Each structure stands twice: as structure tokens, then as C-alpha cells.
Amino acid sequence: MRIAILGAGPAGLYLATLIKRRDARVDVTVIEQNPPDATFGFGVVFSDRALEFLRDDDEETCAAIAPHMESWEDMTLVLRGERVVIDGIGFAAIGRLELLQLLQARAGAAGVAPVYNRAVTSLDELAGYDLVVGADGVNSLVRRTYAGAFGASARLLTNRFAWFGTTQPFDTLTQTFVDSAFGPLDAHHYRYAADRSTFIVEVGTDTFARAGFASMSEAETRGLCERVFADALGGHKLISNNSIWRQFPVVHNARWSHGNCVLIGDALHTAHFSIGSGTRLALEDAIALDKALAAHRAVPDALAAFEAARRPVLEKLVAGANGSADWYERFGEHMRLAPLDFAMSYITRSGRIDLERLRTLSPRFVGRYEREHA
Structure with a gap:
């Protein structure tokens, strides 16, 4: 053949x-x-158990890749400066x-x-x-x-995203949501090596227009994103690699x-x-x-x-x-919620996880959520 x-x-x-x-x-x-x-x-990030799906069919490839991956067991959401940790939501990246x-x-x-x-x-x-x-x-x-x-x-989805890197290492996969002077922005960031992280910035159409991103150079876009997410970056810079605005x-x-x-x-x-x-x-x-x-x-x-x-x-x-x-596509609307309610909206967004399953996966998060809503 x-x-x-x-x-x-x-x-x-x-x-x-x-x-x-x-x-x-x-x-x-x-x-x-x-x-x-x-x-x-x-x-590139893998959800759940990273490369476990390969083990049954191809243990050798799994063994070749796994040592090069960074992994963690929790994820973190940051909204209005408050950090909400959702335990048991593991990821790995390379x-x-x-x-x-x-x-x-x-x-x-x-x-x-x-x-x-x-x-x-x-x-x-x-x-x-x-x-x-x-x-x-x-x-x-x-x-x-x-x-x-x-x-x-x-x-094409309406949101725009730009894919950057940074030398700032993050303990977990983190989502940082910021309400800036020109509207809401979101950053997806996670480490993929000991001293390197992915940093994806996402904006809606209104924010994209008000910020004037369409007329900015790649360097100007990077600089503005560094200023908006200065707290998350902790003094580190963003790194470009064809980091243009895209629509998914x-x-x-x-x-x-x-x-x-x-x-x-x-x-x-x-x-x-x-x-x-x-x-x-x-x-x-x-x-x-x-x-x-x-x-x-x-x-x-x-x-x-x-x-x-x-x-x-x-x-x-x-x-x-x-x-x-x-x-x-509507993350700016969800940002009006209180941080814990926002986190619950986030973690159930795909329709694949309900509260009962979440109790098993993320007992600490659900415990906190239910105590504050008692």
C-alpha cells in the first residue's frame, strides 16, 4: 500500500x-x-492525565515525551485580584x-x-x-x-487572541481576568519548561476596538499587554513569536x-x-x-x-x-460575578462537569463554595 x-x-x-x-x-x-x-x-497543554491516553497503545512514545513535561494538579483563577484555586484539575505542558x-x-x-x-x-x-x-x-x-x-x-469565533511567551514560571495553569480602561481582557498562562511559560491574551471585539489593537504593531501590542498584566507577569516581559491577533x-x-x-x-x-x-x-x-x-x-x-x-x-x-x-465569547459578562460564583461558572462551562462530579474532583473548592453559599 x-x-x-x-x-x-x-x-x-x-x-x-x-x-x-x-x-x-x-x-x-x-x-x-x-x-x-x-x-x-x-x-502546548494537555488536560486531565496528560499522556495517559497513550500508555495502552504506545508506551514507548509516552515514555519518550513524559519526562519533558511540566505538570500540576490544580488550576487558579484570578478575578479583581482575588485568587480562587480549583483543586484536582490537572494539566501538563511541553x-x-x-x-x-x-x-x-x-x-x-x-x-x-x-x-x-x-x-x-x-x-x-x-x-x-x-x-x-x-x-x-x-x-x-x-x-x-x-x-x-x-x-x-x-x-471564526469573534474573540481575538495573541500567543506570547514569558520567562515568568507559574505554579499552575492560571487564568487572569482584568477589567482594563478599554474593557475586559483574559490571559491563559502556564509553564511548559522550568523557566518558560505560555501567555495567551484574549479580548472581545469591543475591547479589541477600543484599545486600538488593529492598528498596533506586534511590539506595541506586546507592550500594552505587558502593562495590563503587569501583576501576573511579576516584572517579567512577554516574548513574541509571530504573536499576531488571531480568531479561533x-x-x-x-x-x-x-x-x-x-x-x-x-x-x-x-x-x-x-x-x-x-x-x-x-x-x-x-x-x-x-x-x-x-x-x-x-x-x-x-x-x-x-x-x-x-x-x-x-x-x-x-x-x-x-x-x-x-x-x-462572553467572558466579560461572566466577570461581573463574585469570584467564587465566577469560578463555578468557569469550571462547569463545557457542560461535562456538574456539581456532583466536581465534589469528587475538587473537594476543597466545592467545600469553600458551599460554605460561602450556606
């Missing part, structure tokens, strides 16, 4: 690794339009480039040699392959080529495959960064697709099995991510 994978991000690299390790005879070509070290952003390099090493050990700096402009260039996998992100060529067949849709794309596909083409990762779906599951979902897509290919000799049967097995799980998680995104 000859397989072409467009995109050498986590989804594409990991799928190629799984396929080649399972059957070295399979001809797998990974094509990436960028150089191997091209990535924006700083750290540098985005470091994760990419680890996956590149795993792929190389399995015999995968990605082709970098090659931009495929038409799927006609991939004629002759038995399977074409679109692991090529939110602007996927595969999805755009067969948008009608996939039932593809994409929309919500990607959905009614059908996951067409002919010999299939989508995975961000090409297939997106999950708002506030739930820390985007990379995890991409890796899980790769696992599910490889299992389907192993179980079915005919490509159409394998792609149908992949979608049938994966869709129910994925749609549940994406629904939670969309619920979280909707909460953030």
Missing part, C-alpha cells in the same frame, strides 16, 4: 510512525510545506517545538523520512497513492478540494472521508484551546485510523470503520470544547 500524508505536525508524524512500526513494508510519504522547525506558539522534535525522532526511528519545504498545490500531484491523509491543519488542502463531499464548514477557527466535517482521502486532526475538527485537548485529539485520531487500517485490507472499509469508531467519542469532546468557546 502507498500512503501519502499531507502535514508533518503531531497528527501526521504520529500516524506515519504507527503505520511504519506496524508494517514496515507500507510505503508512507509525509509531505510538509514548512521547514521541520517551523511552529508558532510556545507551549514546548510546542520540543514535542514536534520528539515526534520527529520517533518517526525517524520507525523509518519515516518526511519531505519538508514542499508545498502541494493540487491533489493531482498525489495520483497513484492508495490513501491520502489530510493532516494539514485548519487550512487543509484536502478538505478544501473536496469541501462539498466532506460537508465541510468553518467559522471552528472546523466541522459532516463526513470524514471521500474516495481515498480522509481527514484527521485540525483538518477534520478543531477544539478550542481553553480545554487543552487539541493535540491530544489529533494523536488519538492517528491511533484510531491506524487501528482501522490494520483491521481492514480495503481502504474504503478502513475509512468507514475509522469514522464509525471515532466519531461518537470525538463529537462528545468537541461539543464540550464548543461549550467552553461559547463561554469565552
Whole structure:
């Protein structure tokens, strides 16, 4: 079998690794339009038990990545200077480039040699392959080529966000909400190395306009964000890496495959960064697709099995991510709540956690909440 994978991000690299390790005879070509070290952003965060989802299927990759991760068991919300700690909400993080390099090493050990700096402009260039996998992100060529067949849709959320880094280490994943002179801002920040943290600044459309961000340079934007979040940064500066304002794309596909083409990762779906599951979902897509290919000799049967097995799980998680995104679209309204009520609104925003489950996950937080509301 000859397989072409467009995109050498986590989804594409990991799928190629799984396929080649399972059957070295399979001809797998990974094509990436960028150089191997091209990535924006700083750290990537994993929710819940970090890479536990990998242990059953791929203990070696899990063992290779886990030592490089920073982890913690609580998260912190800061509103009007008051800190509310929510216990039991664990996360782990790793540098985005470091994760990419680890996956590149795993792929190389399995015999995968990605082709970098090659931009495929038409799927006609991939004629002759038995399977074409679109692991090529939110602007996927595969999805755009067969948008009608996939039932593809994409929309942008209204909030803007800019992805910075900082040398300020944070004890937990922290959300700092500030009501500035030009409106509410939010910062998502967490450490991904001992001396490095991700610092994502998010604003609504009104704040974006009143602050004049649209006409600012990247350096001017960074400077203003440093002033707004001076307390959280504790004297540290923000670091830029293509830290422009973006709007989060919500990607959905009614059908996951067409002919010999299939989508995975961000090409297939997106999950708002506030739930820390985007990379995890991409890796899980790769696992599910490889299992389907192993179980079915005919490509159409394998792609149908992949979608049938994966869709129910994925749609549940994406629904939670969309619920979280909707909460953030109105985070300025939620900031009017008292800090504890705000924290309860935040932690239940996705619809996946109710008070009873939260009592088990976060007994100290729920205890405080119920005492103050007795």
C-alpha cells in the first residue's frame, strides 16, 4: 500500500510512525510545506492525565515525551485580584517545538523520512497513492478540494487572541481576568519548561476596538499587554513569536472521508484551546485510523470503520470544547460575578462537569463554595 500524508505536525508524524512500526513494508510519504522547525506558539497543554491516553497503545512514545513535561494538579483563577484555586484539575505542558522534535525522532526511528519545504498545490500531484491523509491543519488542502463531499464548514469565533511567551514560571495553569480602561481582557498562562511559560491574551471585539489593537504593531501590542498584566507577569516581559491577533477557527466535517482521502486532526475538527485537548485529539485520531487500517485490507472499509469508531467519542469532546468557546465569547459578562460564583461558572462551562462530579474532583473548592453559599 502507498500512503501519502499531507502535514508533518503531531497528527501526521504520529500516524506515519504507527503505520511504519506496524508494517514496515507500507510505503508512507509525509509531505510538509514548512521547514521541520517551523511552529508558532510556545507551549502546548494537555488536560486531565496528560499522556495517559497513550500508555495502552504506545508506551514507548509516552515514555519518550513524559519526562519533558511540566505538570500540576490544580488550576487558579484570578478575578479583581482575588485568587480562587480549583483543586484536582490537572494539566501538563511541553514546548510546542520540543514535542514536534520528539515526534520527529520517533518517526525517524520507525523509518519515516518526511519531505519538508514542499508545498502541494493540487491533489493531482498525489495520483497513484492508495490513501491520502489530510493532516494539514485548519487550512487543509484536502478538505478544501473536496469541501462539498466532506460537508465541510468553518467559522471564526469573534474573540481575538495573541500567543506570547514569558520567562515568568507559574505554579499552575492560571487564568487572569482584568477589567482594563478599554474593557475586559483574559490571559491563559502556564509553564511548559522550568523557566518558560505560555501567555495567551484574549479580548472581545469591543475591547479589541477600543484599545486600538488593529492598528498596533506586534511590539506595541506586546507592550500594552505587558502593562495590563503587569501583576501576573511579576516584572517579567512577554516574548513574541509571530504573536499576531488571531480568531479561533471552528472546523466541522459532516463526513470524514471521500474516495481515498480522509481527514484527521485540525483538518477534520478543531477544539478550542481553553480545554487543552487539541493535540491530544489529533494523536488519538492517528491511533484510531491506524487501528482501522490494520483491521481492514480495503481502504474504503478502513475509512468507514475509522469514522464509525471515532466519531461518537470525538463529537462528545468537541461539543464540550464548543461549550467552553461559547463561554469565552462572553467572558466579560461572566466577570461581573463574585469570584467564587465566577469560578463555578468557569469550571462547569463545557457542560461535562456538574456539581456532583466536581465534589469528587475538587473537594476543597466545592467545600469553600458551599460554605460561602450556606
